[in-house]
Every structure is written in structure tokens, then in C-alpha cells.
Amino acid sequence: MVEMEDLRMTEQEARLILQSYQPELDDPNDPEVANALRLAAENPQFARWWDEEQAFDQAMAAQIAALAAPFGLKTRILAKTTAPATSPIARWIVGLAGAAALLFLLTQVADIWRHASPAAGAAALPAYASEMVSFVKVPPSLEMMSGNLDAVEGWLKQKEAIPPSVPPNLAALGPVGCRLLSFREHDVTLICFKRNGGKLAHLFVVDRAALPNLKPGGTAVFQQEGDWMTATWMEKDRIYMIALQGDKAAVQSFLPSA
Numbered sequence: 001m002v003e004m005e006d007l008r009m010t011e012q013e014a015r016l017i018l019q020s021y022q023p024e025l026d027d028p029n030d031p032e033v034a035n036a037l038r039l040a041a042e043n044p045q046f047a048r049w050w051d052e053e054q055a056f057d058q059a060m061a062a063q064i065a066a067l068a069a070p071f072g073l074k075t076r077i078l079a080k081t082t083a084p085a086t087s088p089i090a091r092w093i094v095g096l097a098g099a100a101a102l103l104f105l106l107t108q109v110a111d112i113w114r115h116a117s118p119a120a121g122a123a124a125l126p127a128y129a130s131e132m133v134s135f136v137k138v139p140p141s142l143e144m145m146s147g148n149l150d151a152v153e154g155w156l157k158q159k160e161a162i163p164p165s166v167p168p169n170l171a172a173l174g175p176v177g178c179r180l181l182s183f184r185e186h187d188v189t190l191i192c193f194k195r196n197g198g199k200l201a202h203l204f205v206v207d208r209a210a211l212p213n214l215k216p217g218g219t220a221v222f223q224q225e226g227d228w229m230t231a232t233w234m235e236k237d238r239i240y241m242i243a244l245q246g247d248k249a250a251v252q253s254f255l256p257s258a
Contacts, residue, residue, distance in 0.1 A: 011046060014039045018050060124211050125232060126223060128183055132190075133225040133243050135181065136202045142192065145177035152178050152191060162189045162238060164205040170242065170254045173201060186210035195244065201254060204241040211239050220255055222248055231255055 009017075014036035021033055028034060040050045144155040149166065152175050156163060161180055173193040181188040181204075189205040208214070211232075214221070220233040225243075231251045232241040242251050 009035055009039070011039060011043070014046070015049070019053065023054075124184075125214060125221060128206075128211060129223045129230045129232065129241065129243070130225060131183060132181075132188070132202075132204050132241065133228050133230060136190075136192075136200070136243060137228070139200075140179065140190070140192065140202075142177035143179040147174050147176070149175050156189060162187060162205045162207060164189055164191060164203060164238075164240070165235060166191065166203060167240075167242075167254055167256045170201060170203060176200065183210055199245055201242060201244040201251075204243065206239050206241075208234060208237050208239050214239060220252075222251070 009032075017032050017036040018040065021036070026033060028037060040046045144152065146152050146155075149171055153163065156178060159180060170193055173195060176192040176194050178189065178191045181190055183206060186206050186209065188210075191203045193201045193203065195201050208216075214232065214234055216234045216236075218234070220231040223230045223232070227245050228243060229246055229248055229251045230241055230243045231248075231254075232239065233255070234240070235256075242254050244251055244254075
């Protein structure tokens, strides 16, 4: 059995542990947490820091809880989710990286707030386009990377993802990779393709039940998102969307009828 005295740590290590410690969730009897709390109790200056840290966390949580989440933030956070870290120090490292990524994401998706409608009856298609574009505005992390479309489609089949029918002009670009996303509890398949100039074209595929107001047999619906353009259309029981940086003509050139 490991004695508490054997778990020696510096004050800096203790601070890292306590910065990730959540009293309502974490076990205070965890050896690392208990040792860090003991150090805080023994050192008045450390104890003052710990009190201030908890007060700051509570104030920050209250402020964040009062904010409405921007489009796409949940999509990207869920896409970044990994297995939980097992130790407080590991959780702190993951948390710090996540906080930095979150600040960057908030900067990138702030313009989406301007397009977000607070009304509960807002059209699903504009919301879908906004959320998916907000995800790919920052180069997306891909679960599978390959320049071979057959390999990409094979991976998606293994994952039981929605199998896409890639428009010929888009398939001719060659893929970069793919990943799985979610929109309002519906699975979304994303495949990224390499365009000239180092930019990407993104193909999203979702079940038609996710966007019930989109009618089959109609022409593609275009939507501008800043310097991004999307084109959305339906084929059988699936809804496809291409998103890229460019104008209507750029995205139109990759549609099935192009």
C-alpha cells in the first residue's frame, strides 16, 4: 500500500492537480488530490490561492452558463471527445489543451452568432449549414485519412456510416480523409477533398429525416456563410451538402449535374 508520505509533490504539481479538481465530481480521497489538498491546508499562501481559484471557477461557470452556445460549438466539442484521462495531472493537461482550443474556436465561430436565430421555429436547413460550416472553418480533425476514395468508403462502411454517393467532379479531386459527426441526434458523414491552392471542399451526408422540410426532386439550395458557400440537395433518402470557400459558381461546379 502506498503511504501518503510517499506521494511527494511540489507546490507547482499540487496547483496543477487542484486546477483540474472538481469537488462535485472528483474523489477527494484520490491519493494525488488528497496530497494536493493537504499541501494547500498546510501553507497559508497556498490556501489563499486555492480559495481564489475556487471563487474564480464558480464565477466563470456562472458566466458561461448564462451564454447561449454558438452554432457548431457542440459539434466540434463532441468531435474532439476522447477517452477520459485517468489521473488529475493528465486531466489538467487535456483540460488546458481543450481550453486553448475552445478559445480559438470561439473566435472562429463568433460570426455564426450573427446568423443564429433565437426563435425555436428557425428553419433547420440554415441551422444545419451554419453548424457544419462552423465546424470546417477550422481545419477539421479527421478520424481516417487517405487519398484513396475506395479506402475512405471502406472505412465508412466498417463504421456503419451513411454511405455517400460522391459527385464525379468532387471525386476527381481526391479525398483527404473523413470523419463522423452529429446534427440534432442524426449521424452525419463528412468527407474532405483537396482543391487547388491548398483549400478543401467538404461533402456532408445526413439522413433526410434530419431536414424534413427539404423536398426531394428540387434544385440545390445555396447558402452564403461569410466567405463560404454551401449547396444542399436531396437524393433518395439522403441529404447532401457541399461546403467550400468560394462563390456560388465554385460550389456549383461540383454538383452532380455540373
